[in-house]
Amino acid sequence: MKPTESKPGLRVALLGCGTVGSEVARLMREQAADLEARIGVPLELAGIAVRRLDRRREGIDPALLTTDALSLVTRDDVDIVVEVIGGIEPARQLLLAAMKAGKAVVTANKALLAQDGETVFGAAREYGADLxxxxxxxxxxxxxxxxxxxxxxxxxxRVLGIVNGTTNYILDQMDTHGAGFGEALEEAQELGYAEADPTADVEGFDAAAKAAILAQLAFHTHVTAADVHREGITEVTAADVAGARARGSVVKLLAICERVPGDDGDGGRGVSVRVYPAMIPRSHPLASVREAYxxxxxxxxxxxxxxxYGAxxxxxxxxxxxxxxxxxxxxxxxxGSRGPVEVTYAELPVLPMGETITRYYIQLDVADRSGVLAQVAEEFARHDVSIQAVSQDGQGEDAQLVVVTHRAPDAALAATVEGLRGLDIVRRVASVMRVEADETP
Amino acid sequence: MKPTESKPGLRVALLGCGTVGSEVARLMREQAADLEARIGVPLELAGIAVRRLDRRREGIDPALLTTDALSLVTRDDVDIVVEVIGGIEPARQLLLAAMKAGKAVVTANKALLAQDGETVFGAAREYGADLxxxxxxxxxxxxxxxxxxxxxxxxxxRVLGIVNGTTNYILDQMDTHGAGFGEALEEAQELGYAEADPTADVEGFDAAAKAAILAQLAFHTHVTAADVHREGITEVTAADVAGARARGSVVKLLAICERVPGDDGDGGRGVSVRVYPAMIPRSHPLASVREAYxxxxxxxxxxxxxxxYGAxxxxxxxxxxxxxxxxxxxxxxxxGSRGPVEVTYAELPVLPMGETITRYYIQLDVADRSGVLAQVAEEFARHDVSIQAVSQDGQGEDAQLVVVTHRAPDAALAATVEGLRGLDIVRRVASVMRVEADETP
Incomplete structure (x- = not known):
């Protein structure tokens, strides 16, 4: 029998014992004295819910393991539940049961909070639980x-961020070494920066989930992952990256959460939440975020x-x-207290992408004859899109036109690109990319 | 008479109504609805302590003003005291009285917390007050x-930072335009980035106070401004900045708080807290911090x-x-709760600068004859300082030697520089600067 402790500790149920979970258990063990000094009482592991009991887990007392997560989170001797399983179910059901049973909850579950934050935050409010x-x-x-x-x-x-390390690593390689997307992805996979199935990262799903959580917090309003306009980086070409470089910019996959000012100038119209690759000036602090940071x-x-900034x-x-x-x-x-409660009192609508105000960079392969610029400019004017800068390069087969627009509704910009595709003097729309974090109006 | 409010508000005493104080009052007024939604009850200004009652203050009800700060902070109807007067007294006395009277305290007072944090944190602990x-x-x-x-x-x-905007502005101008210190300082003064008496900034006092507060928090130990080794930027020359540029570095005034590992590898020896201009590689994220950021x-x-990063x-x-x-x-x-309490349980000693491990960049004007490098290298060896790189440039009157060392105790490096000054082949020690944030051992 252990000697009776003078101060009763707080007991923690850990759900999941993979990469993150085993690291949490290790830190709790190795930094127990530090943690006790900072909290005032010791933290103890009450149990660890896992899927399989037969795997060896270094430094973990097998007696702590259980496959019955639901019983663990509602046990009387558990004070705090840490959830690092991920995914929607059973994580949601376990968190709700834990909060209902009066436990405080710590979770790393991006998918759940982005898809159904309302239910989870609602339960925290209802049961007065820390989340x-x-x-x-x-x-x-x-x-x-x-x-x-x-x-x-x-x-x-506005919140503007690089929130996915895999795609930043790939785009950084493309920028630094002129690699194509496929080549950079393969390298990222070899180095462990990208998964064997990279869809969640390269198609922007991961970034969109994070954007939804950030927008909820920043604007105190409901946003789910499904509300986020999402474009991945699979179609970013070496030519796009070179085009960005030529104008002193770099391509980054950005998560953008923005208040859209109404006529009162106060974010009254709604919010815009979107994820896509965009050009940003190299002088912007986000441009110097390298590798998987x-x-x-x-x-x-x-x-x-x-x-x-960080990992x-x-x-x-x-x-x-x-x-x-x-x-x-x-x-x-x-x-005997609790942390801040999510207050979603500003029910701002999430605006459709078409109403979002952006800028486009467009690179066109064009016929090498007079009047091309006039015809192209007319197409922009037809959609009420103002041109900020235009440059013509090359001759004959290589004749190119690069156009950067002023700010306009995304729908008008997209319609302009469609219109350009239909012009017989435009041989190919070689690159279309949004321009962000550049204060030109 | 006002109608009775359904929810009783929290009442705030504001000490000081200068640049920051008047802005706090304005934000409390203009964002009252937002603040109430986030807190749950309204915030009300109970009074504002000022030195003089006769100045006009826009948007502020003169009935709120008082010169009797001590009575204000102990008034029964005050819940929270916000102190933005600065300086040691009367701020200390007022904060202590407020906490003793059960008020929660918010302060922006860097000088007080850096000089006598122990008293202020001690009072928060003793009276169970939020600070x-x-x-x-x-x-x-x-x-x-x-x-x-x-x-x-x-x-x-480790905490490594640019914590003074004035000096960063000056050094950034020197780096960008090749300006000398005096010229860059004058420009900073014209633009309002530097005060008429710039001593607190350019001599590093402001940064040292911040370093003391950061070290206390990061290492859970007592550090006062007087414990911080401090060197300002007044002796940084255009040549120093050019020398940094030539090796892909930039000069920044850094505040550095570092754990010094003991034989157990665990920060057992103590902490080093210091402020000085140093070269950092341009690829380091801190290098891209421009202007007064x-x-x-x-x-x-x-x-x-x-x-x-920010303003x-x-x-x-x-x-x-x-x-x-x-x-x-x-x-x-x-x-009915309170925030985290400062726990200074790790009483680590603050090591003297001489025992701190650093690297030096040294630029020497030398005699143009054979054997110079051998004699210089011998001086380094005599102090047990290992050379990482050396380069010789120029001829005759312009003969120069640039030496970058490996890591060594600062005392040994300083003694080496003294030794070099004594060599007859060294005409002048043209530049000495520490090298930081560069992972060469």
Whole structure:
């Protein structure tokens, strides 16, 4: 028998023991003294829910393992539930049961919060439960806590970020070495930056889920992953990247959450939430985010521009974010309080992509004869799209026209591109890319 | 008479009504509805302590003004005290009285927390008072909250930052336009980036105060401004900046807080806290911090490298940070809880600069004859300092030697430079600068 402890500890149920879960367990064990000093009482693992009991897990007492997650999260001796299983079910059911049973919850579950945040946040409100989820977006980068707490007295205009490490690695390789998408993807897969099935990353699904969570927090309104306009990077070509380079820009997959000002100038029309590859100027701080790093730029009325940068994924960084949340909820328990509750009081509509105001970079292979520019310019004018800059290059077969527009509704820009495709003097629309983070109107 | 409110509000005493204070008052007024939605109850200004009553203050009810700050902070109808006076006294006395009287406190007072944090944090512990101070370091950049809360389950190795906007502006001008220090300072003064008496900024006092606060938080140990080794930028020359540029580096005034590993490899020896101009590689994210922006790089065991970037000063950004804290303490009041308490349980010693491990860049004007390199190399060897790279340039009067060392105790490096000054083949030590954020051992 163990000697009786003078201070009763807080007991933690861990759901999942993969890369992140085993790292959380290891940190809890190795940093037990530090954690106790910071919380005031010791943290103890009450149990770990896993799918299979027969796998060897280093440093973990087999007596802690169980396959009955639902019983574990509702056990009387559990104070805090840490969920790192991921996916919608059974994670949702387990989190709801835990909160109903009065447990505080820490989760890294991006998919669930992006798809059905309403149910999970609603349960936290209903049961008065702590719900922390820093690890769900951008790994260890302390981003949600600043948005939830530090900037809570400010007015956020825009969140603009690189929130997917895999695609940033691929685009960075394309930019640095002139590689094509396929080649860069293969390299990322060899190095473990991309999965064997890279769809969730390269098609932008992962970034869209994070954008939904960020938009909910930044604008205090409901946004789900399905509301997010999403384009991946599979169609980004070496020519797109070279075109960006030629104009002092770089292509990044951006998650953008923006307030769209109404006539009152105060974000009254709604919000725009979107994920796509776009050109940004090389002088922008986001342009220097290399390899698989993540960074998120936040623009707020009083705070101005802020950027948060760091490793966006990986077992250790994600576990660090989980531990930070675990300490926060544990401290709340010790002092008998709870953290901030999600308040979605500003029910702003999510605007369709067509109504979003953007800028386009368009590269055209054109016939080498006089009057081409006039015909192209007329097509832009027909859709009420104003041209910011145009340049003509090459001759004969290589005649090219590069057009950068002023800001216009995305639907008008898309219709312009369609119109250009129909012109007989346009041999090919070689590249279309949006331009962001460049303050030209 | 006003109609009775259904929910009683929280009442705020504001100490100081200068640039930051008047902005806080304005935001409280203009964003009252938003703040109430986020807190659950309205915030009301109970009074504003000022030095003089006769100045006109736009948008502020003169009935709120008082010169009796001590009575204001202890008034029964005050819940929260916001201190933006700055300086040691009367701020310290007022904060202590407020906490003793059960008020929650928000302060932007860098000088006080850096000089006598122990007294202020001690009072918060003793009286169980909330004490929030995000605005004291790096303006609106949410930096302290992540360190206090998000990274609380991690182990911070190093904090490396640009925490003074004035000096960053000056050094950026020197780097971009080749300006000398005096010229760049004058320009900064004309543009309002530097004060008429720029001592606190250019001599590194402001950065040293911030470094002390950051070190306390990062390493959970006592550090005061007086413990910080401090060198300003007044002696940085155009030649230093050009020398940095020639080796792909840039000169930045850095605040560095570092754990010094003991034989157990675990930061057992102590901490090093220092402020000085140093060369960092242009590829480092801190190198791209331009103009008067601030950025802080944090390296933690699990989280890896994180960076926080934004406007480090100014009325609006500082007020934004104060508002974030105000919402946090107000929420704590509403739910009857309090925020994290400073726990300084790791009493690590602050090591003297001589024992700190650094690297030097040294540029020498030397005699143009054979054997110079051998004699110089011997001087380094005599102090047990290993040379990483050396290059010889110019001839005759212009003969120069540039040496970059490996890592060595600062005392040995300083002694080497003294030794070099004594060599008759060394005509002049033209530049000495530390090298940081460059992973060469």
């Amino acid at each position: 922390y989820y820093e690890a769900a977006v951008a790994g260890a980068i302390p981003l949600l806590r600043p948005l939830r707490e530090s900037l809570v007295g400010d007015h956020v205009h 993540n960074a998120v730029f936040v623009e707020a009325r009083s705070a101005g521009s802020l950027m948060f 966006g994924a990986g077992g250790a960084p994600t576990a660090s974010a989980v531990l930070g949340d675990l300490v926060a909820v544990a401290r709340n328990r010790v002092i | 929030y101070y995000e605005a004291a370091v790096a303006g609106a950049i949410p930096l302290l909250r992540p360190l206090r809360e998000s990274l609380v389950g991690d182990h911070v190795h 601030n950025a802080v790089f944090v390296e933690a065991r699990s989280a890896g490298s994180l960076m926080f 480090g000063a100014g009325g609006a950004p500082t007020a934004s940070a104060v508002l974030g804290d105000l919402v946090a303490v107000a929420r704590n009041r509403v739910i």
